[in-house]
Amino acid sequence: TYTLPYKAAVDAGAASIMASFNEVDGIPATGSKWLMTEVLRNQWGFKGFVVTDYTGIPEMIAHGMGDLQTVSALAMNAGIDMDMVGEGFLGTLKKSLAEKKVSINEINRACRLVLQAKYKLGLFTDPYKFCDPARAEKEVFNAENRQIAREISAESFVLLKNKNNVLPLKKSGTIGLIGPLADNTANMYGTWSVAALFDKSVTVLQGLKNALGNDAKILTARGSNFLADSVAEHRYVNVHNPTYKRDTRSEEEMIKEALKVADKSDVIIATMGEGSEFTGEASSVTDIQIPETQKNLLKALAKTGKPVVLVLFTGRPLALKWEEENIPAILNVWFPGSEAGNSIADVLFGKVNPSGKLSATFPQNVGQVPLYYAHKNTGRPLAEGKWFEKFRSNYLDVSNDPLYPFGFGLSYTTFNYSDVKLSANTLTKGKSITASVTLSNTGKYDGKEVVQLYIRDLVGSITRPVKELKGFQKVSLKAGESKTISFNISENDLKFYNSDLKFVAEPGDFQVFIGTNSRDAKAASFSLK
Known part of the structure; x- marks a missing residue:
């Protein structure tokens, strides 16, 4: 494993x-x-x-x-x-x-x-080879590297929801930017960024200003602190960087100010989630929801009836069931780094079409954890399409399904997958077969899709996972364009450690899945002889 x-x-x-x-x-x-x-x-x-x-x-x-x-x-x-x-x-x-x-x-x-x-490493010739202040001045935070950082962070964002195509936003009207991460240089980087140049990070507010110029009006309000508990907030937020300053007003006062901004806005961008040091080493939590004081603000913004875009900062899977049910658009930006604001603006306004995919499963609530796509079956698995059956493996109060499955991520465009075609239905040891699909961009925007290949070993000498990721390709398609995407499957892709700790591929029947995430995929079958 x-x-x-x-x-x-x-x-x-x-x-x-x-x-x-x-x-x-x-x-x-x-x-x-x-x-x-x-x-x-x-x-x-x-x-x-x-x-x-x-x-x-x-x-x-x-x-x-x-x-x-x-x-x-x-x-x-x-x-x-x-x-x-x-x-x-x-x-x-x-x-x-x-x-x-x-x-x-x-x-x-x-x-x-x-x-x-x-x-x-060449350290006998030059012990100080990598300690050149002149090189550092030229290379650290230079324009080329910052542009690369901007592009990389935008590629990592995962669009979790986009009801009625709220995104991308238009560069017009009045935009309300609300939340503790709206104008926050200290928490753009994520954990273990102890040497980061915090004063040089681009905040969400600055990124919006850079993108909009005079095309639209931006109104701002903090709306809430990270946490209601001031002692806990100071302890967790300012671990490596003491620049974060808590707003001393009451929760009610801050929400009231935010609602005034929301009332004057055509659309609301809510920047919420975790601080940089809320996740990572020595940062475990038992409640994986957005902190309550921020959630109270988000609920108040949702009640206004204005379209709300949740820009979510997090370093872990969160339980976002309420947000999924009540917020029209959710963009997970993780912790984007030094060019955070610019990369977020690039995606919000459609300069970049989001193409990131989840590398971990997001549960409906913490009680489902551990929850992962490559799980093994029980002896009494719940039938497909069922929510509950007595004497089966399920919950009384929630379905078995994750909120967002492993590999999930939306786009501003839409993609269609054909059925899976196999070059042969039998794989002989030492040989390979090809699994392919035709991928079509059926939407209005150029975009990138991560095509994912999963395999299931149906019978083994030890119990096997219901599905395992075996490959993926990131594919760029113009609007209306189609491409054939192929994966080569060999005996090595079918190997696992058996009960004797021998790395083997066992003859038998297999399923191959190709799709947009671990849940939504087309299937075909083959056998290993």
């Missing part, structure tokens, strides 16, 4: 690997010889060096693996080459060598691999 992307990275030439914090079969990964040596080096042929995560070695003490000397020796013998910050190697290896708890060969191996990496 988890190793395949890392194996692909090794095959592609990754020069270093970081050990994870978690344990595998009761042994922390940092001390797992099976993982770091048997799998990574012996099976995969990895030739680079392995580094711990931050203080990964001393953290094994809390796992109950021994004192610093013991866990440092454990890591060295497992195949760890570099100790990041923990200082276990620095402080204990000499003693462990004398006590024969580690060998000089293991120490030499680690030193050799680290030195080889420095040599390949």
Whole structure:
């Protein structure tokens, strides 16, 4: 389940690997010889060096693996080459060598691999190769790189809803820009942006101004803070950047001001969601809805009857059932980065047609979590098209369906998929077959579509997922244009680790799905002989 992307990275030439914090079969990964040596080096042929995560070695003490000397020796013998910050190697290896708890060969191996990496990077020739202030002044935040950042962020946005084609917006009339993220430089980047140049980020307000010029009027109101609790807000929002300032007015006062702006506006852009440090490391939550104080504002804006576009900032899947039922347009922008405002304006006004797809399933509520497309069946799966059946796997209060499935994302145009065509109905070991569809842009806008390929193994020696993503292609089509999109399917696409941990493809029947997301796809069948 988890190793395949890392194996692909090794095959592609990754020069270093970081050990994870978690344990595998009761042994922390940092001390797992099976993982770091048997799998990574012996099976995969990895030739680079392995580094711990931050203080990964001393953290094994809390796992109950021994004192610093013991866990440092454990890591060295497992195949760890570099100790990041923990200082276990620095402080204990000499003693462990004398006590024969580690060998000089293991120490030499680690030193050799680290030195080889420095040599390949050119650091013996020029130790300060990447520390050139003149180069940094020319390259950091230059116009070319900012343009690329703008394009990349716009490509990542996911259009979740667009009832009655509210989007793209017209560059005319009066636009009400409301929400705690409307003019907020500090929270455009997302977590772990501790070295970001916050004062240079383009806010949503600035991006709208840049796009509109004098073509339309913009009215603004903050409307709410991130959280109702001032202490919690300060603790979570200002982790790395203290520039965010809380509005000290009451929730009622702020909503009242926002409604005055809404009353004078033709359309409302509501910028809401999470702050940069609400997600990421050490930022787990048990409630994955938009924070209540922001949701109260959104409900008040919806009651005005004006068209509302929710520009959603988030670093995690959120439960947006109320928003889906009551807000006409929802654009998920994640955390767009330094060019946030410009890229958001590009999509809102149609300069860029959104084409992003969800890389995680969005549930109806937190009680459905964990929820993912590649799940396994139970012995009593709910029949397709059913909401509830007694003695089946379902809920009493909500359907099994996600709010937005994995791979979901709308466009300003529409796409039509033909039935799936297979070059053959039988795949012979060592050979391949081709699965193809004709994709047509049936709307009024040029656009990009991510065509997704899924496969289901119908019978296996161990239970198999109901569907697995095996490929995708991002395709550009002019309005009215059609293209044939093909995927090559080989025996390798059908392999999995069986109960003996052997990577095998088992003969039998398979289904192939091609479509716009993991739920909405056309199917065909083939067999592996």
